[in-house]
Amino acid sequence: MREEATAFVPGHITGFFSAHPDEDPTKAGSRGAGLTLTDGVELTVEPATGDESSVVLNGTEINIDPVVTVLETLDATARVEADAELPIGAGFGISGAMALGTALAGNRVFERKLSMNELVTIAHGAEVQAGTGLGDVVAQAHGGVPIRLEPGGPQDNHLDAIPERARVEYVSFGGLSTADVLSNDTDQLTAAGKQALSRVVEEPTLLSFMYASRLFAREAELLTERVTETIADVSAVDGQASMAMLGETVFALGTGLSDAGYDPSVCATHPAGAMLR
Numbered sequence: 001m002r003e004e005a006t007a008f009v010p011g012h013i014t015g016f017f018s019a020h021p022d023e024d025p026t027k028a029g030s031r032g033a034g035l036t037l038t039d040g041v042e043l044t045v046e047p048a049t050g051d052e053s054s055v056v057l058n059g060t061e062i063n064i065d066p067v068v069t070v071l072e073t074l075d076a077t078a079r080v081e082a083d084a085e086l087p088i089g090a091g092f093g094i095s096g097a098m099a100l101g102t103a104l105a106g107n108r109v110f111e112r113k114l115s116m117n118e119l120v121t122i123a124h125g126a127e128v129q130a131g132t133g134l135g136d137v138v139a140q141a142h143g144g145v146p147i148r149l150e151p152g153g154p155q156d157n158h159l160d161a162i163p164e165r166a167r168v169e170y171v172s173f174g175g176l177s178t179a180d181v182l183s184n185d186t187d188q189l190t191a192a193g194k195q196a197l198s199r200v201v202e203e204p205t206l207l208s209f210m211y212a213s214r215l216f217a218r219e220a221e222l223l224t225e226r227v228t229e230t231i232a233d234v235s236a237v238d239g240q241a242s243m244a245m246l247g248e249t250v251f252a253l254g255t256g257l258s259d260a261g262y263d264p265s266v267c268a269t270h271p272a273g274a275m276l277r
Contacts, residue, residue, distance in 0.1 A: 004046035005108035006277040007101040010143060010270035011037040011086045012093035012136045013170070014245040015213030016220075018193030019134060019186040020151035026125040029151035030134035032193055033200050033209055035168060035251070036143050039267040041094060042277075043082040043101035045109050056081045057088070057098070066099035069126035074103070076110045089175030091247025096136030099123040100274050108276060116141070121153035143273035145209070147200060162204045165271065169257040169264035172249040173226050192219035206240075206253060213242035224248050233260040 017032030048054065053071050055064050056079070071078055080102050086092040103119040106112070114122075124137040138157045139146045145162040196212035214231065217223050223231075227243050230250040234241035239256025243249065250257065257264040 001047060001111060002109045004044055005105040006042065006044045007104040007274060008040060008042050008277060009097035009101045009140050009274040010040040011097065012139045013037065013091060013251050014093075014135065014139075015209055015242055016193050016196035016216035017135060017245060018190040018197065022152070025128040026121050027152045027156055028128045028134070029124065029138070029148075029153070029157065030193075031148050031151055031197055032135060033145070033147045033162070033197065033212075034139055035145055035166075036140060036270040036273070037086070037092070037168060037267050038270045039085040039265070040270070041082050041084045041086075041097035041101055043080060043098065043105060045078050045080050045102060045105035047109065048077045048079050051077065053077050054079050055098075058082075058084055064095060064098050065130035066095055066123070066126040066132060067102045069129060070099050070102045070122055071106060073122050073126070074106045074110060074112055076106050078106060078109065087172040087175075087247070087249070089247065090172040091176070091244030091249045093133065093136035093140060095130070095132040096123070096127050096140055097274075099126050100137050100140055104274060104276055117154045121155060124153045141273045143270050145206065145269055147197070147204065149201070160201070160204070162200070162206060162209060164206050165269050166206055166253050167255070167266065167268050168251060168253065169255065169266050170244070170249055170251040171230065171257055171262050171264045172247060173224075174248040176246045176248055189220040189222075192216045195219075210240040210242055210253060217243040217245075222246070230257075230260075230262070233262075236260065
């Protein structure tokens with residue numbers, strides 16, 4: 001057993017998705033596309049000093065169901081301490097990053113000798129089971145601008161990617177409950193997501209991705225008034241912006257938000273997936 005291990009997991013913005021439930025949480029998930037970000041979560045796992053695991057995020061002890069499930073699956077009692085550079089609950093895949101980072105670092109600390117695909121499957125299944133996400137983990141393990149062609153963990157998930165990199169700006173006005181959205185009727189959302197995916201598969205460019213994401217957000221009826229206004233402001237200065245799924249967050253390529261007069265956070269697409277430090 002090691003004293004500790006640290007992992008970095010990129011944030012992930014989903015531009016559009018379709019939901020695909022399954023009784024097996026490792027086979028359930030989503031199809032869609034998104035951006036992984038150089039802003040993300042750095043997470044350290046060490047053996048717990050007592051009989052119970054604990055999770056600390058940005059200095060506050062909290063309960064994150066996917067992390068608890070990952071630790072139970074690894075048969076590990078640990079202290080997990082993480083720092084997130086991104087807003088929590090606002091569409092950046094923080095819960096997925098926490099689950100995946102815990103799997104990677106926990107595997108090293110407790111010497112479980114599992115493969116990357118096995119660890120991603122554990123983290124993905126834990127997040128689906130908790131209702132906190134459907135596709136972030138698989139995307140965060142891949143990096144870049146991943147296109148998820150099939151739902152499920154890495155053993156089922158056929159991934160492609162848009163072969164481009166970009167500067168990314170974002171502003172967040174608050175969160176939306178992923179669990180609430182996914183617990184409602186998702187037929188309209190899924191139909192819009194399938195249409196968006198077809199467009200991006202046919203034309204795998206960032207401009208196509210942004211267009212498909214905006215159309216998806218409107219047709220899935222997920223836009224809030226403030227998000228709608230912000231996207232319009234960026235469009236008015238010939239920029240490309242859309243809504244992060246699922247949060248009251250607007251992201252833009254290049255300098256779209258800055259040009260529109262906002263004071264955004266700035267990062268870039270992450271060229272690689274989650275990794276141990």
